[in-house]
Amino acid sequence: MIKIQAVTQRFKGANGAAVDAVKDVDLIINKGEIFGIIGRSGAGKSTLVRTLNLLNRPTAGKIIIDGKDLTALNAGQLREARREIGMIFQHFNLLSSRTVYDNIALPLELAGMSKTEINAKVTPLLELVGLTALKDRYPAQISGGQKQRVGIARALANDPKVLLSDEATSALDPETTRSILELLQKINKELGLTIVLITHQMEVIKQICDRMAVMEAGEVIEHGQVIDIFRSPKHPVTRSMIGDVISQELPSGVLQRLRAQLEKSDASEGTDHLFRLAFIGDSVSQPLLSEVVRKFNLDFSILHGQIDEIQGQAFGSLAILANGSSTDIAAAMAYLNAQGVTVEELNHVI
Numbered sequence: 089m090i091k092i093q094a095v096t097q098r099f100k101g102a103n104g105a106a107v108d109a110v111k112d113v114d115l116i117i118n119k120g121e122i123f124g125i126i127g128r129s130g131a132g133k134s135t136l137v138r139t140l141n142l143l144n145r146p147t148a149g150k151i152i153i154d155g156k157d158l159t160a161l162n163a164g165q166l167r168e169a170r171r172e173i174g175m176i177f178q179h180f181n182l183l184s185s186r187t188v189y190d191n192i193a194l195p196l197e198l199a200g201m202s203k204t205e206i207n208a209k210v211t212p213l214l215e216l217v218g219l220t221a222l223k224d225r226y227p228a229q230i231s232g233g234q235k236q237r238v239g240i241a242r243a244l245a246n247d248p249k250v251l252l253s254d255e256a257t258s259a260l261d262p263e264t265t266r267s268i269l270e271l272l273q274k275i276n277k278e279l280g281l282t283i284v285l286i287t288h289q290m291e292v293i294k295q296i297c298d299r300m301a302v303m304e305a306g307e308v309i310e311h312g313q314v315i316d317i318f319r320s321p322k323h324p325v326t327r328s329m330i331g332d333v334i335s336q337e338l339p340s341g342v343l344q345r346l347r348a349q350l351e352k353s354d355a356s357e358g359t360d361h362l363f364r365l366a367f368i369g370d371s372v373s374q375p376l377l378s379e380v381v382r383k384f385n386l387d388f389s390i391l392h393g394q395i396d397e398i399q400g401q402a403f404g405s406l407a408i409l410a411n412g413s414s415t416d417i418a419a420a421m422a423y424l425n426a427q428g429v430t431v432e433e434l435n436h437v438i
């Protein structure tokens with residue numbers, strides 16, 4: 089378990105004034121989970137993740153990994169502790185003069201292993217990341233995705249317990265990103281490795297993370313299970329970042345048509361209410377909507393929506409216009425809520 093306890097990282101800014109790149113952050117990352125830290129550029133993600141192996145020594149606070157406070161270790165103990173923490177980077181950081189094999193072997197050479205011992209470790213790692221056939225190539229002769237695979241194998245060479253990933257897929261195309269994320273997921277499952285990854289892409293979080301934290305201006309503004317945060321994001325920054333992958337707003341064309349439709353509608357026929365419904369798991373597949381329409385004598389128009397998958401669970405988001413008596417609409421929404429659907433009234437956007 090990793091405990092980030094009241095961590096602050098202060099730098100001297102360009103004009104000499106102090107900048108808190110990370111401000112009083114408390115987080116717990118559980119053993120064996122994939123934990124994502126997301127935020128816009130400059131939010132403090134890299135600074136925070138670099139405190140986890142003390143590449144940045146926090147100005148205040150503690151980093152406790154498996155009960156050991158890294159900030160209290162001497163240089164030798166810290167070197168030892170760092171072996172348990174691998175790291176991969178956006179630009180791979182490979183040595184161009186070394187082959188794929190020799191890049192992966194580097195940390196083992198530094199640890200003083202013999203050639204035979206090194207071979208016994210590198211061969212299965214090449215297999216694990218799917219690079220056996222390319223082991224004698226140089227970095228300039230392989231693709232970005234393959235370079236990141238070398239980075240991953242090198243990070244695993246010392247059998248770490250934790251893998252830190254600093255925007256590891258940001259330089260890759262969507263297809264290659266998916267394959268690298270699948271590889272990280274496989275490593276997490278097969279080796280029981282804890283992975284902490286930072287990203288500015290919600291798609292990455294959605295694809296592989298169990299829990300997540302959102303950072304803004306050095307602070308953690310929201311954290312929890314990915315599915316819970318997708319279902320009901322609290323902070324505007326989170327909502328906007330989720331909107332990059334699952335639309336939180338109604339497209340302007342839909343809004344225009346809706347306004348035109350509402351102008352024409354006859355108020356005596358009941359009231360119109362606009363809602364966003366978020367469904368997860370079983371509630372996606374149950375015929376809940378048709379049930380509430382019948383039960384509460386309403387009319388529903390589905391305006392916009394999508395169904396996706398997060399952490400292996402179906403997740404759906406629908407914008408609907410409900411027409412009926414105010415009492416029936418309120419009762420219908422309470423019923424949906426009781427069935428596990430998150431209901432949010434959106435009348436203010438019309």
Ligand SMILES: Nc1ncnc2c1ncn2[C@@H]1O[C@H](COP(=O)(O)OP(=O)(O)OP(=O)(O)O)[C@@H](O)[C@H]1O
Nearest residue numbers: 099100101109127128129130131132133134135136
């Ligand atoms: N060594 C440093 N000295 C001074 N300021 C720094 C230093 N490192 C980071 N900062 C500042 O701290 C803030 C957070 O930077 P950080 O790189 O952690 O953000 P980030 O969320 O990782 O952004 P990006 O995704 O763009 O890398 C920024 O305002 C940055 O300019």
